[in-house]
Amino acid sequence: MYKLLIADDEYEIRNGLSSYFPWEDIGFKIIGQAANGVEVLEFICDHSVDVILSDIRMPEMSGIDVAKKLFEQNSPIIVVFLSGYKDFNYAQQAINFGVKSYISKPTKYSELSTIFSRIKEELDQKKKSKHSVQKNMGIDKTVEIIQKYIHENYKEASLEGASQLVHMNPYYISKYFKEKTGGNFSDYVVSMKMKKAAELLSDMQLKVYEISEMVGYSNSKNFTRSFRKHFGKTPREYRNEE
Template sequence: MYKLLIADDEDEIRNGLSHYFPWNEVGFEVFGQAANGRDALQFMAQHPVDVLLCDIRMPIMTGIEVARELSQQKSPTTIIFLSGFKEFDYAQQALIYGVKNYILKPTKYSELLNVFTTVKEQLDERQATSMRFPPSPPAAGAGLDEDSALLSDKIIARIKRYVAEHYKDASLEGASQLVHMNPHYISKYFKEKTGENFSDFLLKVKMNKAAELLQEMNYKFYEISELVGYSNAKNFTRAFRKFYGKSPREYRNTE
């Protein structure tokens, strides 16, 4: 989940945005609220956030002043302005400080959804890029491609280790949280780097473990089913037969 700070001097609007929009479904967590720009900056100094949804006109410190300060700090926080004012000069100032998203009051559900869906995609891509190409310089004699390949190997190795250790409950969502990438992106990334779908790899690990357990006579079939993540023994038997060409019982009797 990306962390979101909502700054607006109107309590009703601030609380309404915080509690009545399904942020979690879009990939965000409301990490805090602020009643003015100064409070927003003070909060962010102690609790960094990924996105600031900020009213453009607030007492003490305006949204424009907040954007200017964050720009000077070279902050990576994405800023989205929220305002009932349509004056062109405000939008123009926002562009100077890198603010590209501007939502008008009263806010519409569809507009919030569209803007934050796009921002989430941008954050996912930024995160993936930073993992592929870390800011630290490569070692002497090593090129960027070599450095990127090394990092890629580490990511894949970490995902495979996660599956090997947590095969019972492992999932694409769990893997994506582990390496801080979007599940859809991880699915394509894993396929691209290994030539194998994540779901096929997970199934292979489950079935290999099941075959290993079947060679130990003290485990009953339903117990093995549960140990590799199948609550329904029939589903386990069906998956095992499809993978090995024989049922768990036949496998135990022939191996």
């Protein structure tokens, strides 16, 4: 259920709208009433509200002022105006401040039903999009964890080791990592090994076979082969050119 606040300076109108329209049938729940714009702003400071159905003219603070305030705050709350005044200028201001609809009094059941059914569809779509974005950010976090694991454990990094961190099947991690980064898990590990090896080669005190072991290669020939494939030259050639 989406949360709806009704605001009107006439008690009979706001109470009638709250009590006699079947809001829950179209996905809304009345969570409060307000007699003016000041009360509206006070209410939304303490409560979560999805939609405000507000009279356009109210004492102390009008519906237009409320809409302007919410617009300036970039609030996600949807505003629908209710008014007995067929004033084009008011309607124009409502549009300028992002107001969704302008309903004339006396309200008609069919009009309320149509407008709020449309608003529910919009809110459903926003919720779906938000969920999709949040899901993708989880996705991003998982990739970050895997990459951090490889950076810190390049010497012995493995799918099994990564799987223990993100609680995913090793086979699925391999497929997942490639899908999200465009590269293989194993290739990423090798690239980190080679990056570290290149850094270590600047230390002339270290032998090539020692660097090979330091980055996780027990066989120096395999290390040299991987290094040449990655940089296009052997470790010794790379060192001599630096």
